[in-house]
Amino acid sequence: MKTSITLITIFLISLQCSRFQFGSSQEKDEKAGAVVTFLQGTILITNQGKESKAKIGDVVRPGDRIITKLGRVDLQTYRGEVIRIKDNSDVLFRDIAGESRPNTDIHLWAGNLLVKSVKLKSGQNLSVTSPTMVAGVRGTVFSFELEKGSVPKVKVYEGAVSVAFKTSPKLIELNEGLSKENYNRLVKTLEENDVVLEPGEKLEVNPNLNELVYLINAKVAAGSLKGDELSGFIDFDNGLSKTTSVVTPQEKAEAETLVAIPAETVKKQIELQNAGTGEVATQEIEKAHEEKRAEVLNQIAAEAAKTGLDDEEEIHNHYSVLETIHKSNGDVLSGAVVAQLGDIFIVHSTKGVFQLSVDDIEYVEYRNFKVQTRSKK
Incomplete structure (x- = not known):
């Protein structure tokens, strides 16, 4: 006999909305953007459907997408966050902080990010998401990696990162599939699995539960979720956890190479791009970044020699x-x-x-x- 169960899938996205403020204010903000400060290889930027090769000084706006293949790119936002998009990555900037926009929301479809946040004020947020995960940060350095067919990998080098499953807030009518007991376990697991990672810790994800969250997100969006599709998922007791993962000397060194240039230079470039020019500031960006990275590389070499x-x-x-x-x-x-x-x-x-x-x-x-x-x- 089939049992009719109303699943109120308020899961974690509902709980996280107030915390990370997804769907931030879309008011017009000419200062909202991130400037390309350094790149290697061919980097593609898609803006309003038009694709172009990235170059130093380009300004990435909310809604822009970046694809790297055999290359990597560093960007610095108006607010001061520094983001490195590594090889073979596909990234959508859902939102970027500016003068009046308080949030930076980066969605990783595939690839690897290294992020260095600034100390955020009340009401400001920085989040990195994947189809099934959301990581919210405040003043930290961390990596977020997603390989196709795998589960997200999050590792913290400095500060703290809060990680949770991201699921649809819609109501789902199920006529079969999960028993009431299994449904209650699922909800409990999702609602209680808000893991806070600290330095030297990395995320561990239950692949079975990750697959289920992906299924819910995809099927609900298409309006085609059926109860029997959930029947095979019963391993709900463990969702997210963390484990010790020592920050290696190479990881520490790479985090140090994620250098920030003077905020005034970034702001100037965004303003010049708004005015239709930016050549002078581009030269300043190249010079500032070259000086900073030379300084950091000297420090890394000196620290290695001290061993x-x-x-x-x-x-x-x-x-x-x-x-x-x-x-x-x-x-x-x-x-x-x-x-x-x-x-x-x-x-x-x-x-x-x-x-x-x-x-x-x-x-x-x-x-x-x-x-x-x-x-x-």
């Missing part, structure tokens, strides 16, 4: 990797690539710590594969 490691085993234990760096002049270094930003590599080897340009390196040899940095002549 005093000069033995292969010590270097391997510290960085959890051992690589062979083949230089263009024929020299060979044994050690680890600590960081890379642009054309500069920081290499910690048994012979010391070096800053090498991409032209200095023929290739880097790992345990079972090679990464070619430039074509052999």
